[in-house]
Amino acid sequence: MDGPKAAKKRKITDKSIPNAILHNPDFAQDSHMYQDLVAMERKLDWTMMRKKAEIQDAFGRIPSTTRTLRIFVSHTLSGQSWQTATDLGDTHNFDTGEGIPAWQLKIEGRLLELPNQRMRDKSSLRKFSTFIKRLSVDLDRDPSLYPDGNMVEWPRAVGAQNPQLDGFSVRRTGDIPTKVRIVILLEHSPEQYRLAPELATVLGVKEESRVGVIQLLWNYIKIQGLQDKTDKRLIHADDKLRFFFGGKDAVPISHLSELVSRCLSPPEPVVLHYLIDPNMPAPDRPMAWDVQIKMEDTALKSKSQLMLQGNKESMQTLNKLDEEIATHAQSLHNSYLKRTFLQSFARDPAHFIQTWLESQSRDLETVLGSGASEGLTIRQEELRRSEFFHLPWVEEAVAINEGQRLALKASSMGNV
Numbered sequence: 001m002d003g004p005k006a007a008k009k010r011k012i013t014d015k016s017i018p019n020a021i022l023h024n025p026d027f028a029q030d031s032h033m034y035q036d037l038v039a040m041e042r043k044l045d046w047t048m049m050r051k052k053a054e055i056q057d058a059f060g061r062i063p064s065t066t067r068t069l070r071i072f073v074s075h076t077l078s079g080q081s082w083q084t085a086t087d088l089g090d091t092h093n094f095d096t097g098e099g100i101p102a103w104q105l106k107i108e109g110r111l112l113e114l115p116n117q118r119m120r121d122k123s124s125l126r127k128f129s130t131f132i133k134r135l136s137v138d139l140d141r142d143p144s145l146y147p148d149g150n151m152v153e154w155p156r157a158v159g160a161q162n163p164q165l166d167g168f169s170v171r172r173t174g175d176i177p178t179k180v181r182i183v184i185l186l187e188h189s190p191e192q193y194r195l196a197p198e199l200a201t202v203l204g205v206k207e208e209s210r211v212g213v214i215q216l217l218w219n220y221i222k223i224q225g226l227q228d229k230t231d232k233r234l235i236h237a238d239d240k241l242r243f244f245f246g247g248k249d250a251v252p253i254s255h256l257s258e259l260v261s262r263c264l265s266p267p268e269p270v271v272l273h274y275l276i277d278p279n280m281p282a283p284d285r286p287m288a289w290d291v292q293i294k295m296e297d298t299a300l301k302s303k304s305q306l307m308l309q310g311n312k313e314s315m316q317t318l319n320k321l322d323e324e325i326a327t328h329a330q331s332l333h334n335s336y337l338k339r340t341f342l343q344s345f346a347r348d349p350a351h352f353i354q355t356w357l358e359s360q361s362r363d364l365e366t367v368l369g370s371g372a373s374e375g376l377t378i379r380q381e382e383l384r385r386s387e388f389f390h391l392p393w394v395e396e397a398v399a400i401n402e403g404q405r406l407a408l409k410a411s412s413m414g415n416v
Contacts, residue, residue: 013322013326014326014329014330015038015322015325015326015329016038016329017031017034017329017332017333018332018333018336020336021332021336022035064189064190064209064294064295064296064297065294065295065296065297066292066293066294067111067112067114067292067293067295068111068112068290068291068292068293069109069110069111069112069131069186069290069291069292069293070109070110070111070112070288070289070290071107071108071109071184071270071272071288071289071290071291072106072107072108072109072167072286072287072288073105073106073107073108073180073182073272073274073286073287073288073289074105074106074108074282074283074285074286074287075103075104075105075106075274075276075282076103076104076106076282077102077103077278077281077282078101078102078103078104079099079100079101079102080101080175080278080279081101081175082279084099100173101173101174101175101278102171102172102173102174103171103172103174103178103276103278104169104170104171105137105169105170105171105172105180105274105276106167106168106169106286107135107137107167107168107169107182108128108166108167108168108286109128109131109167110125110128111125111126111131112290126164127164127165127166128165128166128167129156129164129165129166129168130164130187131186131187131293131295132154132156132184132185132186132187133156133185133186133187134153134154134155134156134184134185134269135153135154135168135182135183135184135185136151136152136153136154136182136183137151137152137153137168137170137180137181137182138150138151138180138181138182138183139151139152139170139172139178139179139180140178140179140180140181141174141176141178146172146173146174148172148173152170154168156187174278175278175279176278177275177276177277177278177279178275178276179273179274179275179276180273180274180275180276181271181272181273182271182272182273182274183269183270183271184269184270184271184272184291185266185267185269185270186267186269186270186291186293187293188209188267188293188294188295189294189295189296190209190210190211190212190294191209191210192207192208192209192267192294193207193208193209193210193213193264193265193266193267194206194207194264194265194266194267194268195207195208195213195263195264196263196264196265198243198244198263199213199244199263201240202220202240202241202244203216203217203220204216207267207268209294210260210261210264213260213263213264214256214257214260217256217260218256220241221235224238226238226241227253228250232253233252233253233254234250234251234252234253235250235251235252235253235256236249236250237249237250237251244259244263245259246259270289270291272289274287
């Protein structure tokens with residue numbers, strides 16, 4: 001049979017010190033310093049909890065940043081007249097395409113790294129296709145001469161049927177100069193929208209996310225004092241926002257989101273123009289364009305998560321220090337009780353011992369259920385139960401009590 005479980009050690013959390021020590025002139029300076037430290041700790045704990053709550057609330061919104069996406073466009077030539085004279089000869093193979101004048105257009109891109117970025121903060125490289133929502137290539141050629149398609153589109157789809165790519169390429173036959181128009185719709189995170197010109201003039205931005213537009217609009221309303229002083233649910237219009245409110249002088253605040261949606265439209269795509277001239281060698285270096293793209297700030301998100309998780313070693317150290325402070329505070333309490341006990345004894349030992357014995361006697365009577373209370377403190381509840389009278393010692397106690405009663409009765413009769 002297993003022995004009784006060891007009592008769990010109670011963790012001491014009270015870090016306050018006795019009031020008698022706080023008001024003692026000998027310890028006034030130290031006590032005041034300690035109280036200031038405790039108040040500062042409470043204030044710091046509250047500030048940290050509030051900041052953590054703000055960070056957790058910010059996780060509901062995707063932290064975004066603006067990065068630079070560099071797009072490269074280049075082309076290669078094959079089977080051209082100035083190439084076949086030296087390299088390929090006059091042979092033409094229509095099955096393999098060898099010797100037939102052709103060119104290949106390449107569209108690639110990569111995200112530029114931030115300046116002075118630490119190595120550990122660098123994120124894994126994303127494929128170029130993950131930044132593209134839709135891409136189209138328009139070739140300026142006569143469809144009667146080149147019926148193999150002068151428009152190429154790549155709509156992004158979700159799933160394994162549309163894998164991530166480093167770039168796109170278009171191959172066509174031909175030996176005449178061709179103008180290429182590349183239209184790219186970027187994949188922003190969060191989704192960006194183009195604002196109506198009137199609203200863009202008021203807010204000072206041309207493209208922004210839906211949440212960003214509502215926040216900028218709300219800031220404008222607060223700065224201009226357009227919220228009704230009596231009914232906070234009502235927003236008044238000034239000269240710049242009257243068109244936005246549909247000519248109304250005031251609208252409910254709940255209608256702002258709907259009004260904002262009416263002023264948003266898809267953003268302008270990125271349009272690139274490129275020329276393919278098969279009559280001369282392709283450039284050694286591709287042409288490059290830099291475009292701005294909104295994307296999730298993974299570095300800020302990881303730092304926020306680290307802040308929320310905290311350092312395990314630091315937390316253990318802080319918990320250990322808190323336990324030591326609580327232990328010292330408890331020692332002060334115990335020392336104060338001992339000091340009070342000894343001082344009382346030193347003033348009047350006889351009276352102190354008498355008072356102490358009386359106190360201990362009352363406690364003992366309460367525990368044993370005997371004395372002046374005649375068992376009414378603890379045994380009264382037991383006497384109400386029938387099981388109490390069926391205990392093994394009850395029969396012997398009744399016999400002894402009955403014998404004492406009979407003996408007392410016999411002695412009283414003998415005296416008569």
